Amino acid sequence: DTEVTQTPKHLVMGMTNKKSLKCEQHMGHRAMYWYKQKAKKPPELMFVYSYEKLSINESVPSRFSPECPNSSLLNLHLHALQPEDSALYLCASSQDQGSGANVLTFGAGSRLTVL
């Protein structure tokens, strides 16, 4: 299995809703990432988990809350989002975090619209 699976593919939510994005990989990768990508922009790193521990939080607002229940799963909990948070949210994984040839395998993304 060489895939990263993300659900849902599309999500529309109001500013008072609470929702979650889910990501799963079965490649035995020990690093997992959340990226946010706006149209015509590169991916913007949000969080990195290494060996199920949060290793990087790129000053992301607290309305985004990551969770790594085990080595295969990564969640992103969303609460009280703003319309400007609408974007494509990409999950990625890699064998580990601290090495050179650290190829990221991306999921297909969850397209989030905040009304």
Place this chain on the structure above:
Amino acid sequence: GQNIDQPTEMTATEGAIVQINCTYQTSGFNGLFWYQQHAGEAPTFLSYNVLDGLEEKGRFSSFLSRSKGYSYLLLKELQMKDSASYLCAAMDSNYQLIWGAGTKLIIKP
């Protein structure tokens, strides 16, 4: 600061060759990646260079010059399906990826 520069958009003809350039400035260097991203889809890995020189992989080749802080992606025998954005990303001394804004490649028949 850390910075990646690549052209915003390029146009090429089906069957031709195109070279997409990337220059980088990072704190330390642990390699240069190229990813392809079709509109509305996730990026997919194309190549990784950490030593100077040319790496060839089918129709795609990637070149690195560490002394010049320069890389290029060479696409040969262009096909319509190669229309996509091409993202250059350099890995710094902390193994963090610094991403370029991407080059949108338009292939015309």
